[in-house]
Amino acid sequence: MKAIHNNSLTSLTGILVGHYTDDRRPTGCTVVLCPKGAVAGVDVRGAAPGTRETDALSPSNTVQEVHGVVLTGGSAYGLDAAGGVMRWLEERGHGLQVGPAIVPIVPAAVIFDLWVDDFSNGQIKNGTSPRIRPDAQAGYLACEAASNEPVAQGNVGAGAGATVGKLNGPACAMKGGVGSASLCVNGVTVAALVVCNALGDVIDPQTGQLLAGARISGDSRQLLDVRQAQLNGHGVTNPIGGSNTTIGIVATDAVLTKPQAHRLAQVAHDGLARSIRPVHTPMDGDTLFALGTSTSGQTADMMLLSTLAAEVTAMAVVNAVSAAKDLRFGQGWWPAMG
Numbered sequence: 001m002k003a004i005h006n007n008s009l010t011s012l013t014g015i016l017v018g019h020y021t022d023d024r025r026p027t028g029c030t031v032v033l034c035p036k037g038a039v040a041g042v043d044v045r046g047a048a049p050g051t052r053e054t055d056a057l058s059p060s061n062t063v064q065e066v067h068g069v070v071l072t073g074g075s076a077y078g079l080d081a082a083g084g085v086m087r088w089l090e091e092r093g094h095g096l097q098v099g100p101a102i103v104p105i106v107p108a109a110v111i112f113d114l115w116v117d118d119f120s121n122g123q124i125k126n127g128t129s130p131r132i133r134p135d136a137q138a139g140y141l142a143c144e145a146a147s148n149e150p151v152a153q154g155n156v157g158a159g160a161g162a163t164v165g166k167l168n169g170p171a172c173a174m175k176g177g178v179g180s181a182s183l184c185v186n187g188v189t190v191a192a193l194v195v196c197n198a199l200g201d202v203i204d205p206q207t208g209q210l211l212a213g214a215r216i217s218g219d220s221r222q223l224l225d226v227r228q229a230q231l232n233g234h235g236v237t238n239p240i241g242g243s244n245t246t247i248g249i250v251a252t253d254a255v256l257t258k259p260q261a262h263r264l265a266q267v268a269h270d271g272l273a274r275s276i277r278p279v280h281t282p283m284d285g286d287t288l289f290a291l292g293t294s295t296s297g298q299t300a301d302m303m304l305l306s307t308l309a310a311e312v313t314a315m316a317v318v319n320a321v322s323a324a325k326d327l328r329f330g331q332g333w334w335p336a337m338g
Helices: 075-091 136-144 226-231 258-275 302-323
Strands: 016-021 028-044 065-072 096-098 101-103 108-110 177-185 188-197 201-203 210-212 245-252 287-292 327-329 332-334
Touching: 016 136, 028 075, 028 136, 028 188, 028 245, 028 258, 065 075, 065 136, 065 245, 065 287, 075 101, 075 108, 075 136, 108 245, 177 302, 188 302, 201 302, 210 302, 245 258, 245 302, 258 287, 258 302
Parallel strands: 065 108, 245 287
Antiparallel strands: 016 028, 028 065, 028 287, 096 101, 177 188, 188 245, 201 210, 327 332
């Protein structure tokens, strides 16, 4: 197993990635385009998801391929970004032919970043910044920026307002972001792109090192270590239901059936479990999509693909916090691990 030169999702032929980052407040969207279509699956493990078109990806349902996936900030409002992606694809003739119409299939998932900028002294304020969130135009502009260049990571796109480690209250969180990784074994590539906005801490599964998460106080960089704190009886402080999630995509150039894509999305969650603790909580909306582009021409070896899917997903989570930069905005401060 070796990392390949473009160690990101765009190492896969036929995959394009573009970010839109809003310059008014920390939010944005990230678009993954597969204009020629890719077999897709999805698995939702968190109890507070915000999604679109996930039912279409059920192995028992008719639609076989998608033409793009949107990962976005803005909570449920951010799902509007998918409309702009549909428009961009339709203008270029990409989508499902339905009689005289072309209908691009564009699933989406969101993170909650609406409180970033409106946080002071541990309290959410009723300001105007939550009204700034990705919309259809943001999705369209992310498509315009899409390319097969290595994916930009950290405080960009859907990761612009992502934070991690909120079990000691959002004021004690750290900066999350977008991360990506790719591995190639026996001529088959598996890659992942993750937006990490988790309630829990992020750890390096290779070393067990705690990388980013809940801090002991809002003016300190010292980490609390949520797992140990919970074992010692420490409770959740000022929880905001549905305000956390890790969303992402795992993709391969192997030939997948729709049930196999569904299975790949399921096992990719093992990578979240290795790198985030706790994960899949009642306050997270953890959702992973899987794509199969078939461009390698190789039949899926699901044992190998399952191992690689979990591995690259964990790597992408680690890269998300490793690439993040400190964020100071309004009254808030969310330091990065560096």
